[in-house]
Amino acid sequence: MFPLLSVITFVPLAGALVLLFVGSKNENLIRMITLATGLVDFAFSLALYYGFDDSTHAMQFVERAPWIKSFGAEYYMGVDGISLFMVMLTTVTCVVCYLATWTAVERNVKEFNISMLVLQTAMVGVFCALDFVLFYVFWELMLIPMYLLIGVWGGKNRIYATVKFFVYTMAGSVLMLFAILVLYFQYHSATGVYTFDVLKYHAFAFDKNLQFWMFLCFFVAFAIKVPVFPFHTWLPDAHVEAPTTGSVILAGILLKMGTYGFLRFSLPIFPHASLAAAWWVSWVAIIGIIYGALVALAQEDIKKLVAYSSVSHLGFVVLGTFAFTLRGVSGGIMQMINHGVSTGALFLIVGILYERRHTRLIAEYGGVWKVMPKFAFIFMLIALSSIGVPLTNGFIGEVMILVGVYEANAVYASLAVVGVLLGAAYMLWTFKRVMLGEITNEKNKDLPDLSARELAYMAPFVILVFLIGVYPNPVLKKMEPSVRNLVGQVAKARSGGTAVAAGVRAPDGLRRE
Amino acid sequence: MPITIPPIDLLAVAPEIAVSGFACLLLMTAVFLKGKGGWVNACVALVGLAVAGWFALCQGAPRSAYSGMYAADGFTQFFKIIFLLGTGLVVLVSVKYNEEENMNNGEYYALLLFSTAGMMLMAAASDMMTLFLGLELLSISLYVLAGYARNRPGSNEAALKYFLLGGFAVGFLLYGMAMIYGATGHTDFAGIGREAARGADNRLYLVVGAVMLLTGLGFKVAAVPFHQWTPDVYEGAPIPVTAFMSAGPKAAVLAVMIRVYAQSVSFMHVDWLVWLSVLAVMTMTVGNVAALVQSDAKRMLAFSSISHAGYAMVGLAAATREAVASVAVYMLVYTLMNIAVFGILALVARKNEQRTKMRDFAGLARSNPVLAVSMTILVFSLAGIPPMAGFMAKFYVLMAAVKAGLYWLVLAAVLNSAVGIYYYLRFTVHMYMDEPEEKLPPVKASPALVVAIALSIIGVLLIGVVPSAYLEMAGRAVVSF
Numbered sequence: 006m007f008p009l010l011s012v013i014t015f016v017p018l019a020g021a022l023v024l025l026f027v028g029s030k031n032e033n034l035i036r037m038i039t040l041a042t043g044l045v046d047f048a049f050s051l052a053l054y055y056g057f058d059d060s061t062h063a064m065q066f067v068e069r070a071p072w073i074k075s076f077g078a079e080y081y082m083g084v085d086g087i088s089l090f091m092v093m094l095t096t097v098t099c100v101v102c103y104l105a106t107w108t109a110v111e112r113n114v115k116e117f118n119i120s121m122l123v124l125q126t127a128m129v130g131v132f133c134a135l136d137f138v139l140f141y142v143f144w145e146l147m148l149i150p151m152y153l154l155i156g157v158w159g160g161k162n163r164i165y166a167t168v169k170f171f172v173y174t175m176a177g178s179v180l181m182l183f184a185i186l187v188l189y190f191q192y193h194s195a196t197g198v199y200t201f202d203v204l205k206y207h208a209f210a211f212d213k214n215l216q217f218w219m220f221l222c223f224f225v226a227f228a229i230k231v232p233v234f235p236f237h238t239w240l241p242d243a244h245v246e247a248p249t250t251g252s253v254i255l256a257g258i259l260l261k262m263g264t265y266g267f268l269r270f271s272l273p274i275f276p277h278a279s280l281a282a283a284w285w286v287s288w289v290a291i292i293g294i295i296y297g298a299l300v301a302l303a304q305e306d307i308k309k310l311v312a313y314s315s316v317s318h319l320g321f322v323v324l325g326t327f328a329f330t331l332r333g334v335s336g337g338i339m340q341m342i343n344h345g346v347s348t349g350a351l352f353l354i355v356g357i358l359y360e361r362r363h364t365r366l367i368a369e370y371g372g373v374w375k376v377m378p379k380f381a382f383i384f385m386l387i388a389l390s391s392i393g394v395p396l397t398n399g400f401i402g403e404v405m406i407l408v409g410v411y412e413a414n415a416v417y418a419s420l421a422v423v424g425v426l427l428g429a430a431y432m433l434w435t436f437k438r439v440m441l442g443e444i445t446n447e448k449n450k451d452l453p454d455l456s457a458r459e460l461a462y463m464a465p466f467v468i469l470v471f472l473i474g475v476y477p478n479p480v481l482k483k484m485e486p487s488v489r490n491l492v493g494q495v496a497k498a499r500s501g502g503t504a505v506a507a508g509v510r511a512p513d514g515l516r517r518e
Numbered sequence: 519m520p521i522t523i524p525p526i527d528l529l530a531v532a533p534e535i536a537v538s539g540f541a542c543l544l545l546m547t548a549v550f551l552k553g554k555g556g557w558v559n560a561c562v563a564l565v566g567l568a569v570a571g572w573f574a575l576c577q578g579a580p581r582s583a584y585s586g587m588y589a590a591d592g593f594t595q596f597f598k599i600i601f602l603l604g605t606g607l608v609v610l611v612s613v614k615y616n617e618e619e620n621m622n623n624g625e626y627y628a629l630l631l632f633s634t635a636g637m638m639l640m641a642a643a644s645d646m647m648t649l650f651l652g653l654e655l656l657s658i659s660l661y662v663l664a665g666y667a668r669n670r671p672g673s674n675e676a677a678l679k680y681f682l683l684g685g686f687a688v689g690f691l692l693y694g695m696a697m698i699y700g701a702t703g704h705t706d707f708a709g710i711g712r713e714a715a716r717g718a719d720n721r722l723y724l725v726v727g728a729v730m731l732l733t734g735l736g737f738k739v740a741a742v743p744f745h746q747w748t749p750d751v752y753e754g755a756p757i758p759v760t761a762f763m764s765a766g767p768k769a770a771v772l773a774v775m776i777r778v779y780a781q782s783v784s785f786m787h788v789d790w791l792v793w794l795s796v797l798a799v800m801t802m803t804v805g806n807v808a809a810l811v812q813s814d815a816k817r818m819l820a821f822s823s824i825s826h827a828g829y830a831m832v833g834l835a836a837a838t839r840e841a842v843a844s845v846a847v848y849m850l851v852y853t854l855m856n857i858a859v860f861g862i863l864a865l866v867a868r869k870n871e872q873r874t875k876m877r878d879f880a881g882l883a884r885s886n887p888v889l890a891v892s893m894t895i896l897v898f899s900l901a902g903i904p905p906m907a908g909f910m911a912k913f914y915v916l917m918a919a920v921k922a923g924l925y926w927l928v929l930a931a932v933l934n935s936a937v938g939i940y941y942y943l944r945f946t947v948h949m950y951m952d953e954p955e956e957k958l959p960p961v962k963a964s965p966a967l968v969v970a971i972a973l974s975i976i977g978v979l980l981i982g983v984v985p986s987a988y989l990e991m992a993g994r995a996v997v998s999f
Contacts, residue, residue: 075989076917116883138913142904149898152943156951164951168943175939179932182913186920186928 009053010066010082013092014129016046017099021122029115036107039118043100046125050096057089059483062490064135064204073138077199081136086487087268087338090480091132091261094345097465098257099125102250104462105353109249109360110158117158121250124150128258132265137185137201141178144262148174151251151259159246166239166246173239177226184222188274191215207273207494220278223271224286230263233286233323234293237316244312249356252308256315257349261341264322268334272326272491276498279327286327287410291420293320298427302434306365307358310435311351314391317424318344324421325406329495333409335481335488340402342480343473347391347399350466354384357459358439361452367435372444377454381440383463388436390470392429398473527583530590530642532573533598534635540566541631548624556622560613560966563627567606567634574598580998586706587645589777592995596846597641597773604766604853605634610970611861612758618869619756621666629666630762633659637770645706646695649774653691653738656767657684663762664755670870676754683737683747691734697727707777731778732793739771739827742800749808752820757867757874760816761860764823769849772830776845780837780999794835795927802828802934809941815863816874818941819856822900825938826852832924832931833915839999841918843992844911850988851911851981855899858974862893865961876944880952885960890949892971899978901942902935907981914989 020042027035058065064083072080084092102121110117127150130143148171156167185201192209193199211219229236240260244252272279297317304310318340325337357380358373359365374381386397393399403425411418444450455463473480528535544562551558580591608630616622632655639652661684665677699705701723702713714724737744752760779790805825812818830852833845866882867874883890899906912935919928963971981988 071986072984073986073989075986075993116887142909145904145909149903153946153950156947164947167951168940168947171943172936172940176933176936179936182916183920183925183928183932186917187925189917190921 006068008068009049009056010084010133011068013046013049013053013096014082014126014133016049017042017122017125017129021119021126024115024119024122027115029113032114035115035118036103039122040100040103042122043096043103043125046129047096047100050093053084053089054093054483057084057086057483059086059486062086062486067135072136076138076201078138078201079136080139081202082133082139083135084133086484087265087491088132089483090338090342091258091265092129094261094342095125095128095132095258097469098253098345098349101349101353101462101465102253104458105253105356106248106250107458109356113157117154120150120153121254124154124254128254128262131262135203137189137203137206139201140203141182141185145175145178147259147262151255154251154254155243155247158248159251161246162242163246166242169239170243173229173236177229177236180222181226184219187215188219203270203274210498211275213277216275216278217281220271220275220282223266223275224282227263227266227271230266231260231319231323232263232316233289234296234316234320235289237293237297240316241309241312244315244352245306245308249352249359252312252352252356253349256311256352257345260315260319261345264319264326264337264341267323267326268338268491272329273494276495279495280329280499283327283329287324287414287417290320290323290327291417291424293317294324294421294424295427298424298431302427302431305367307355307367307435307439308352308365310367310431311348311355314351314428314431315344315348317428318348318391320424321403321406321421324417325409328406328410328413328417329492329499330409330412331485331488331492332405333413334492335484336402336405336407336409338484338488339398339405339473339477339480343390343398343402346466346469346473347387350383350387350463350470351391353463353466354380354387357455362448367438369446370439370449371446372440372442373449373452374440375444376449376452379455379460383455383467384436384440386467386470388432390474392432393425396471396474398470398477400474401477524583524585527581527588527590529573529576529578530581530583530588532577533570533602534638536570536573537566537602537631537635537638540569541628541635544624544628544631546624548628551624556617557613557966559622559624559627560609562624563609563631564606566631567602567609570634570638571599571602574602582644584648586708587648588642589644589998590642591998593773593776593842593846593998594638594642596992596995597769597849598638600769600846600850600853601634601637601641601766603850604769604857605630605762607854607857607861607970607974608758608762608766610966610973611761611857611864613966614964615756615758615864619667621756626663626666629659629663633663633762634766637766640770641773643774644708644777646698647705650692650695652770653774654688656770657688657738660684660759660763660767663759664751666759667756667871670754672754673756674754676751679747679754680751687734687737687744689734690730690737694727694730694732694734697723697730699727701727728778729793732775732797735771735775735778736797739768739775739831740801740824741797741827741831742804742824745801745804745824748824749817749820752823753814753817753874757816757860757864757871760820761857761864764819764860765849765853765856768823768827768830769853772827772834772845772849775831775834776842776999779834780842791835791837791924794831794837795924798828798831798835798927799930800828801825801831802931806934806937806941810937812941813876814874815876815879815945816867816871818876818944819859819863822938822941823856825934826856826900828934829912829915829931832919832927835927836919836922836924838918838922839996840921840993841915842996842999843989844914844918846995847981847988847992848911848915850992851899851907851978854974854977854981855896855906855908858971859893859896859900861967861970862889862896865889865963865967868958868961877948877952877955879945879948881954882949882961885954886962889961889963889971892975893949894946895975895978897942897945899982901939903939905979905982907978907985910982910985910989914985 127147390397636656809821899908
């Protein structure tokens with residue numbers, strides 16, 4: 006069998022190795038190679054998408070080989086309906102980023118592109134790994150290039166931001182490492198088998214008391230990554246200091262690893278603890294939604310605004326996930342994709358403005374639509390998608406989450422609606438202040454509109470906004486069996502082992518064929 | 519009682535003989551070379567180490583030699599390889615440094631080899647007499663080596679401090695040994711273990727003796743609170759010597775601790791568990807926290823080496839067979855990476871070690887990108903980030919400790935390694951994100967140093983990505999436990 010997942014994972018790394026042998030003076034060649042690598046990887050991921058069988062929740066494209074025999078750790082890769090879209094999101098976003106950095110990065114182009122490619126390998130690896138050790142290796146490997154991206158090519162306060170990012174994430178990760186080891190030996194003492202196979206852990210019922218503590222360890226690791234309030238303080242710093250593409254990757258993919266972690270590990274391995282924790286996790290998520298939106302309202306720096314809006318949006322994802330209903334969880338995954346698309350695009354928009362004016366202060370702009378009409382159009386579309394206006398992708402995700410949460414708890418849903426309203430407020434207000442009205446600042450008089458390259462890299466996101474917004478069924482259909490299975494696992498724990506529970510009923514609202 | 523002369527087992531001690539023999543040879547070549555052609559000395563030393571390595575590899579079936587004073591088992595063999603590897607790397611790191619500092623003579627390498635022989639003897643010791651012999655051979659050579667840059671006051675200070683405090687610690691060690699002998703009537707570990715297991719009447723003496731022994735060994739491995747000498751000595755000694763001291767001797771003492779506390783007096787396992795756990799936590803935490811605030815790279819690495827000894831002691835506290843294997847792997851990996859880091863530091867410090875500050879690494883990414891990438895890989899490995907070997911080593915130790923149920927100890931270790939990230943990152947911050955204060959000609963690694971760095975990077979990546987073979991090797995080495 007063709008090892009498709011390994012190819013998708015390691016093609017970028019191969020590209021990085023090729024770059025090692027290219028002279029650092031040939032900057033355009035380096036950019037071309039990087040872009041080509043990204044495109045090849047994207048092509049392979051398309052093959053993954055079309056080859057994906059949507060009738061089963063089982064792992065597909067599975068590859069496994071013994072790796073560290075004395076531990077029972079394996080090289081074990083596979084995707085299901087949840088990770089499939091994370092992989093797709095990664096390959097798309099990376100191609101966009103490679104195009105977007107063409108002129109934005111002028112210093113150490115070679116090193117930058119190598120870092121990006123290594124980062125892509127690690128990110129795809131995180132979403133495909135089904136062995137805990139392998140997962141952890143990719144999870145940590147990802148930190149190094151990201152740390153360099155922010156630290157070397159970032160803004161003024163980059164060192165503080167990047168070290169904070171690294172140490173925060175690491176602090177969470179090591180707790181997860183501890184929990185992984187405890188699970189490993191618990192599993193062994195119960196079954197006599199040494200394995201780091203995640204799916205085996207899914208199928209095993211860990212002691213409820215143990216579940217609680219282990220859930221906490223995992224929760225901290227993922228909550229820092231998401232970031233869930235109050236672990237979010239590294240995010241604004243990292244976003245503001247990161248170069249544009251760093252921010253796009255950070256918002257588009259890295260943050261999703263936290264929510265992906267909930268879906269892949271926390272819920273299925275600790276269903277009891279997840280159920281027991283749902284109430285406080287939901288409250289924390291709601292606080293994050295409203296707090297993130299309020300703080301975003303008060304920002305004067307566009308990038309910081311988008312960063313805080315991420316806190317708010319990811320709060321929705323967590324809320325949906327911990328509703329444990331089919332719609333809530335699918336909506337959460339949907340919103341993970343949407344947030345990657347719309348927030349990634351917003352960071353690119355900020356980057357486009359920044360490249361022209363070298364400032365991100367909202368007050369410096371105003372009336373930009375007059376000189377940049379194409380840009381204004383795209384910005385408007387993306388802003389609407391971020392707000393969740395019907396026909397855009399954001400609408401689908403938010404509605405599904407709200408319906409899913411409502412099924413579980415009406416109070417949570419009504420509080421979350423406040424976040425939606427606030428989201429519309431800060432987004433539209435920002436758009437008004439930056440784009441509408443008369444040009445008040447002389448420097449904005451002759452800003453050039455989008456170039457062909459800029460249009461080219463915005464295009465995939467704009468297409469996705471409408472594609473998912475108008476016709477989300479292919480996406481939902483592919484993720485449905487996996488989500489249904491996941492919700493079923495939690496429901497089984499709720500009902501104490503007896504089959505179908507409330508969360509697993511027919512998803513009538515999902516199917517619109 | 520008639521005195522019987524034990525059968526002579528030359529093959530068991532062949533590595534020690536080879537190393538000592540070549541050390542003597544070096545003293546001779548030094549006379550003939552008259553201070554010129556220092557690289558010849560280095561080559562002789564390397565050949566000696568290689569020969570010893572070969573002897574160590576074909577040591578034969580595990581056995582006890584010289585009436586139970588010397589253990590020629592897989593454990594000894596594994597550690598001997600670590601020492602020889604470490605000393606080999608140090609020799610490679612030393613060549614250019616010594617040339618620049620005008621100390622590239624035979625005696626230096628002879629001392630390195632003598633202390634290596636001492637370490638090997640320690641790892642093989644199954645009797646307190648052998649242990650003491652090895653330890654003294656190691657220590658006395660190290661005292662001299664610490665002061666080898668005799669024109670630098672710092673180096674003299676280091677040697678004197680090390681000697682005085684080391685002598686004091688050895689006093690504890692000897693007194694402890696005497697007490698243990700008094701309580702049990704044995705000097706060999708197996709005998710002590712047997713006697714103690716019978717529930718000797720003199721249990722108090724035995725415990726006091728074992729604690730004093732722990733104090734002496736704790737000093738040598740730089741465990742907190744017996745670590746006070748470490749920063750000053752490490753900072754003052756010539757960089758290659760610091761590299762040497764930070765790796766091999768620590769491994770040797772840990773090997774002894776494993777033999778004594780995991781094997782011999784393991785009947786009191788519970789007591790030692792508490793003692794060693796407390797020592798491990800203190801060692802990790804104090805080493806890490808002190809390293810956080812250092813601005814001098816050499817001093818920072820000294821503190822970080824303290825914390826690494828702490829991680830290894832987590833495995834020691836667990837004291838299972840896996841834990842022993844994990845400590846062995848940890849020391850192998852640690853030796854590989856730490857010596858190379860010091861090698862790079864020696865280069866960056868330039869002549870007379872004037873630039874050992876962290877910020878002297880500024881701009882290295884531009885002036886010598888390959889060296890900067892190497893340094894990055896090595897410090898990330900020291901920090902324990904996958905896919906580097908440092909992670910696998912730590913993972914293995916933590917795994918053993920979790921298996922032994924030492925959850926809180928493991929939590930302390932993982933949180934410590936998160937703290938450790940911060941100061942290791944400072945190297946990369948300076949190399950990649952900082953501008954140098956003054957313009958200096960770019961540093962260029964000598965061929966020997968390139969070999970040393972390349973070897974350790976290959977090792978670090980190999981053990982990090984495909985660790986299976988090494989872990990199994992270590993597993994086989996500890997079957998006697």
